[in-house]
Amino acid sequence: MEYSFASRMGGLHASAIREILKFTADPSVISFAAGNPAPEAFPKEEVERIADRILRENPIAALQYSITEGYAPLREALKADLSARLGIGRAFDELIITSGAQQAIEHCCKVLINPGDTILCENPSFVGSLNAFKSYEANLVGVDVEDDGISVEKLESALKQNPDAKLLYVIPTFQNPSGATMSLEKRRAVYRLCREHGVLILEDNPYGELRFRGTDLPTIKSMDEDGIVLYCGSFSKVLSPGLRVGYLCAPREFAQKVVVLKQVSDVHTNILAQMICHEFMTTTDFPAHLARLKEIYRHKSSLMLDEMRRQLHPRITWVEPEGGLFIWCRLPEGVNMVDFCNRAVRNKVAVVPGTAFMPHDKDRTQCFRINHSTPTDDQIRKGIALLGELSHEIL
Amino acid sequence: MEYSFASRMGGLHASAIREILKFTADPSVISFAAGNPAPEAFPKEEVERIADRILRENPIAALQYSITEGYAPLREALKADLSARLGIGRAFDELIITSGAQQAIEHCCKVLINPGDTILCENPSFVGSLNAFKSYEANLVGVDVEDDGISVEKLESALKQNPDAKLLYVIPTFQNPSGATMSLEKRRAVYRLCREHGVLILEDNPYGELRFRGTDLPTIKSMDEDGIVLYCGSFSKVLSPGLRVGYLCAPREFAQKVVVLKQVSDVHTNILAQMICHEFMTTTDFPAHLARLKEIYRHKSSLMLDEMRRQLHPRITWVEPEGGLFIWCRLPEGVNMVDFCNRAVRNKVAVVPGTAFMPHDKDRTQCFRINHSTPTDDQIRKGIALLGELSHEIL
Numbered sequence: 001m002e003y004s005f006a007s008r009m010g011g012l013h014a015s016a017i018r019e020i021l022k023f024t025a026d027p028s029v030i031s032f033a034a035g036n037p038a039p040e041a042f043p044k045e046e047v048e049r050i051a052d053r054i055l056r057e058n059p060i061a062a063l064q065y066s067i068t069e070g071y072a073p074l075r076e077a078l079k080a081d082l083s084a085r086l087g088i089g090r091a092f093d094e095l096i097i098t099s100g101a102q103q104a105i106e107h108c109c110k111v112l113i114n115p116g117d118t119i120l121c122e123n124p125s126f127v128g129s130l131n132a133f134k135s136y137e138a139n140l141v142g143v144d145v146e147d148d149g150i151s152v153e154k155l156e157s158a159l160k161q162n163p164d165a166k167l168l169y170v171i172p173t174f175q176n177p178s179g180a181t182m183s184l185e186k187r188r189a190v191y192r193l194c195r196e197h198g199v200l201i202l203e204d205n206p207y208g209e210l211r212f213r214g215t216d217l218p219t220i221k222s223m224d225e226d227g228i229v230l231y232c233g234s235f236s237k238v239l240s241p242g243l244r245v246g247y248l249c250a251p252r253e254f255a256q257k258v259v260v261l262k263q264v265s266d267v268h269t270n271i272l273a274q275m276i277c278h279e280f281m282t283t284t285d286f287p288a289h290l291a292r293l294k295e296i297y298r299h300k301s302s303l304m305l306d307e308m309r310r311q312l313h314p315r316i317t318w319v320e321p322e323g324g325l326f327i328w329c330r331l332p333e334g335v336n337m338v339d340f341c342n343r344a345v346r347n348k349v350a351v352v353p354g355t356a357f358m359p360h361d362k363d364r365t366q367c368f369r370i371n372h373s374t375p376t377d378d379q380i381r382k383g384i385a386l387l388g389e390l391s392h393e394i395l
Numbered sequence: 396m397e398y399s400f401a402s403r404m405g406g407l408h409a410s411a412i413r414e415i416l417k418f419t420a421d422p423s424v425i426s427f428a429a430g431n432p433a434p435e436a437f438p439k440e441e442v443e444r445i446a447d448r449i450l451r452e453n454p455i456a457a458l459q460y461s462i463t464e465g466y467a468p469l470r471e472a473l474k475a476d477l478s479a480r481l482g483i484g485r486a487f488d489e490l491i492i493t494s495g496a497q498q499a500i501e502h503c504c505k506v507l508i509n510p511g512d513t514i515l516c517e518n519p520s521f522v523g524s525l526n527a528f529k530s531y532e533a534n535l536v537g538v539d540v541e542d543d544g545i546s547v548e549k550l551e552s553a554l555k556q557n558p559d560a561k562l563l564y565v566i567p568t569f570q571n572p573s574g575a576t577m578s579l580e581k582r583r584a585v586y587r588l589c590r591e592h593g594v595l596i597l598e599d600n601p602y603g604e605l606r607f608r609g610t611d612l613p614t615i616k617s618m619d620e621d622g623i624v625l626y627c628g629s630f631s632k633v634l635s636p637g638l639r640v641g642y643l644c645a646p647r648e649f650a651q652k653v654v655v656l657k658q659v660s661d662v663h664t665n666i667l668a669q670m671i672c673h674e675f676m677t678t679t680d681f682p683a684h685l686a687r688l689k690e691i692y693r694h695k696s697s698l699m700l701d702e703m704r705r706q707l708h709p710r711i712t713w714v715e716p717e718g719g720l721f722i723w724c725r726l727p728e729g730v731n732m733v734d735f736c737n738r739a740v741r742n743k744v745a746v747v748p749g750t751a752f753m754p755h756d757k758d759r760t761q762c763f764r765i766n767h768s769t770p771t772d773d774q775i776r777k778g779i780a781l782l783g784e785l786s787h788e789i790l
Contacts, residue, residue, distance in 0.1 A: 001593075001595075001621055001622040001623055001646065003507075003595075003646075003648060003649055004507075004561065005506055005507060005652060006505065006506060006507055006508055006509050006512075006531075007509055008505070008509075009506060009652055009655075012655050012656075013655070018658075034460075035460075036459055036460050037459070039455045039459070042454065042455060042458045042459075044450070044454040044455070044458070047450060047454065047458065048447065048450035048451055048454065051446050051447070051450055051667075052443065052446070052447050052450075055439070055442060055443035055446055055447075056443055059437065059439040059442065059443065060434045060437060060439070061637075062637055063437045063439070063442065063635035063636075063637045063638065064431055064432070064434070064437075064635070064636065064637050065429075065430075065431050065631075065636045065637060066637060068413075099494060099639075099660075099661040099665075100661050100662055102659065102660065102661055102662050103660060103661045106659055106660045106661075110401065110403070110530070111400055111401060111404060112398075112399075112400060112401055113401055114401050114402055114403075117401075128658070128659055128662070131655075131658070131659045132659035132660070135505070135656060135659050136401075166399065200396075200398075226396055227396040228396055236460075240458035240459070241458075241459065241460045241662075242456075242457055242458045242459050242460060242461060242665065242666040242667060243458065243665060243667065244494075244661060244662070244663070244664070244665045251396065251398075253398060254398055257400060257404055260404075260407050260408070260526075261407075261530060263413075263523070263526070264497065264501055264523060264526045264527040264530050265494075265497065265498060265501045265527070265660065266494040266495050266497055266498045266501075266639060266661065267495055267497050267523070267636075267639070268639070269639070270494075270637065270638060270639045270665040270668050271637040272446075272637060272638065272667070272668070273665050273667070273668075
């Protein structure tokens with residue numbers, strides 16, 4: 001049988017990271033390629049205790065069909081928390097639960113984008129989102145990320161050159177993959193420019209709670225007086241990615257469209273997982289848990305950065321992130337970045353070539369991404385030593 | 396802010412059933428409108444015990460990111476079970492886990508359908524699937540369902556009239572909403588006709604395990620020598636819908652495309668839920684559990700049918716289903732079906748007007764759907780009595 005696939009499938013390939021992760025199935029390969037939370041970051045005992053209580057006291061609710069918008073007590077707890085801590089959520093907003101923030105992003109795109117419609121995004125950006133956009137045949141226009149976040153000048157010029165752009169997708173805090181955090185000034189400028197041009201902002205904030213240096217900045221959503229910001233967050237990095245619980249806070253009219261789509265995509269998000277998230281938020285010391293996470297990642301990132309300063313050739317450069325899971329390394333001009341990554345994995349340390357995060361296949365970069373959250377301390381030391389050897393060999 | 400939604404949103408509305416279910420939030424309304432498993436059908440203690448063991452013995456695997464294709468041991472167990480019991484799965488097939496069968500259906504459509512492409516479907520059919528198809532702007536062509544399943548004559552003529560049709564969507568066993576089961580002869584004819592016309596078959600089998608009368612028939616997938624059948628199943632009706640675990644068995648090339656889409660829609664299905672399904676399948680007496688479910692539904696459907704024969708006006712007719720969750724009732728010509736349903740809910744018993752299951756808003760029917768699995772025995776008696784009173788009042 002010859003299958004005749006929809007035209008949207010033409011521009012889609014399995015993520016390049018997946019291909020690299022295949023090498024890391026070899027246990028002798030140290031992986032800096034993933035973005036998994038540290039195993040020691042999971043509150044195993046609390047989740048076990050909470051799941052047991054739910055299934056003992058309220059099993060039918062946990063196992064039966066539920067409503068598409070999400071488990072009401074979790075929605076209320078999140079609304080209260082986002083409002084109190086981050087100033088997120090106005091009278092015109094609604095909050096719904098999604099199957100990870102990935103689903104919120106995919107559904108926002110499905111709600112908005114006709115084939116050929118323009119989405120502006122950071123360059124580089126999170127490959128999962130870029131591929132979700134490509135799956136609706138969006139015209140992706142990348143805007144360069146600087147050390148303090150997206151280039152406002154280039155954003156302004158992209159907005160002018162793409163007067164029909166519908167959406168700007170940004171990860172303002174500890175961006176994946178660049179690690180950059182958008183300055184307060186830039187957040188204000190991004191909001192103002194998008195409002196002026198009638199462009200919605202999709203603000204993705206999976207890492208915001210994982211700050212281990214510096215001070216918190218307001219989200220763009222907290223500035224949203226006009227109903228132009230779609231904000232998504234997730235329990236993946238603060239509790240567990242396996243549970244697949246995320247959320248979208250967006251103007252009600254928009255959120256209701258997402259609900260219609262979610263109804264036909266997975267009916268609702270696993271309800272036991274939603275109940276676990278709710279109980280974890282409301283019956284444990286969540287701030288203490290977050291403080292513990294920050295401590296874990298502060299330690300791991302510091303260790304990795306120390307080793308990098310010690311071991312990598314000085315012509316490899318990076319900006320120290322203030323939080324999140326990733327460090328974005330730049331090779332000097334003239335070095336073949338993809339070749340460097342291929343040699344690294346042959347030398348038993350896997351990193352992700354930066355081209356994986358470019359909006360277009362043809363885009364080039366000298367950068368690669370490394371992750372400090374998944375490897376052990378020992379693997380961090382050994383892996384950076386291997387990268388160091390390779391860097392001195394090549395440079 | 397004026398939002399400019401994608402054109403695909405134009406044909407989509409929140410499900411009519413959802414609107415009816417709002418009335419059933421009133422506890423004095425007896426609901427025959429839902430399709431929830433009976434609360435007593437959940438193996439609560441086993442699930443509690445299994446979840447506890449997983450979170451005690453293997454918590455990191457249950458909480459960490461996992462692969463898009465699904466939890467490998469569950470995939471293996473399902474492949475073995477489908478092959479042994481149903482003759483499903485050939486060398487060219489692959490089985491992947493989805494977030495409910497709903498996601499399998501939505502993704503099959505996203506893989507195949509360009510706006511305007513034709514999907515043939517049963518008329519009436521499951522509204523969740525019809526809306527998933529509409530969300531990709533498919534051209535839906537309904538083919539009437541008879542007492543023994545889809546009309547083969549009408550299918551043949553629809554195939555001739557729509558030479559570019561890409562997909563036929565069918566629920567051959569205990570169809571939702573008609574309750575009809577496609578005869579063996581018709582299954583063979585459907586397979587043959589679709590092969591001749593180069594049309595893929597999406598076979599949805601959520602209720603197949605819930606037979607309480609008659610003998611099992613082979614699935615269409617078991618006849619698939621040509622790689623034209625996409626088969627989806629689910630744990631929703633045999634274990635728990637809240638867990639949101641379904642699966643797709645399809646030719647590998649097709650399944651791989653679905654995996655690419657799933658990666659950008661929810662990364663993977665909740666892993667704890669997948670592990671629970673696996674343990675439930677392999678460490679409990681699953682056949683005994685299924686036998687218990689059949690007993691529950693045999694009792695409920697018999698009670699409902701007995702009461703219907705006793706209480707409903709004889710001009711209301713139906714075909715007795717051999718399994719599944721629904722009974723499809725026909726009002727005589729001349730009676731306003733929608734008005735009947737509206738009066739029923741005002742009289743405190745909710746049923747679903749058959750128009751909710753028509754491929755097009757303008758399609759008409761004299762039928763309505765009732766469900767026996769969700770109400771208690773007492774609610775079945777009272778609810779049918781109320782419908783009976785109304786039927787004698789109107790006819």
